[in-house]
Amino acid sequence: MDMGIKGKRALVCASSKGLGRGCAEALATEGVDLIINARSADVLGETAQAIRETYGVEVEAIAADVTTEAGQQTLLSAAQGVDILVNNAGGPPPGMWSDWNREDFIAALDANMLAPIALIKALLPAMIDKGWGRVVNITSVSVKSPIPILGLSNSARAGLTGYVAGTARQVAGSGVTINNLLPGLHATDRTISLDNMAAQAQNKGLDDIRQDRFRDIPAGRYGTSEEFGAACAWLCSQHAGFVVGQNILLDGGAFNSTF
Ligand code: NAP
Secondary structure (H helix, E strand, O other), rough: OOOOOOOOEEEEEEOOOOOHHHHHHHHOOOOEEEEEEOOOOHHHHHHHHHHHHHOOEEEEEOOOOOOOHHHHHHHHHOOOOOEEEEEEEEEEOOOOOOOOOOOHHHHHHHHHHHHHHHHHHHHHHHHHHHHOOEEEEEHHHHOOOOOOOHHHHHHHHHHHHHHHHHHHHHHHHHOOEEEEEEOEOOOOOOHHHHHHHHHHHHOOOHHHHHHHHHHHOOOOOEOOOHHHHHHHHHHHOOOOOOOOOEEEOOOOOOOOOOO
């Protein structure tokens, strides 16, 4: 299906690897020119080159920490007038409810709530003026079903979800949609490092940890960045203009509910 977005420009944050890269590649497949971002310039540069060579789109690579005000300004100076914004950043560290102090919460809020809100606020006016725009926020299954060891993520992402719920409805009449994609477990570096931590904590092998996890996922496997990116490209497409303020779960059926 032609997504109808060839020639559009997108800023995809935190996209040298993992789910962000999956979104960037899926948009590039549709002929969208990209601004991609990560903190490590070398990996980012390699990703940018690979996307240019594979899909023939323009790719600008901006090394910056999206969770800082300075990083956001660097991104915004290149991204004025983009048609599509995909918000993403690293996830907060795991721990126990009693572990975290004020600074830990502020860092999580900066990364997973306030950074996406700052970029939305800065880039939405031009989308509204043009009468077309798409914002997709990568959040987490944790906004629907808490992950106990990820209390910082549960908290910060709930805040972003609340902001999007109201804002999406304020701007929908201008042809701009804002939606959230909620990943369950996907095979990315982040998942591998969480699996390694679980293996150490439980004194088990990595394969045993994986088989334990797969038992809780009806699909019997982790999701892929490609599948995740395809969902993002569809939300950014011409066909998804009536999808407003939704939280779309990609979790292989792990969240057990009728709807
Ligand atoms: P990943 O494989 O570790 O990739 C993270 C990407 O973001 C890398 O390109 C990384 O590059 C970049 N990044 C991290 N922090 C950044 C920052 N402050 N500024 C700019 N770029 C940054 O992670 P992932 O699995 O794709 O996860 C993406 C998001 O989805 C995370 O918030 C995660 O918590 C959430 N999530 C993932 C899963 C899953 O199963 N994978 C499930 C639920 C939620 P640099 O390190 O070079 O900056």
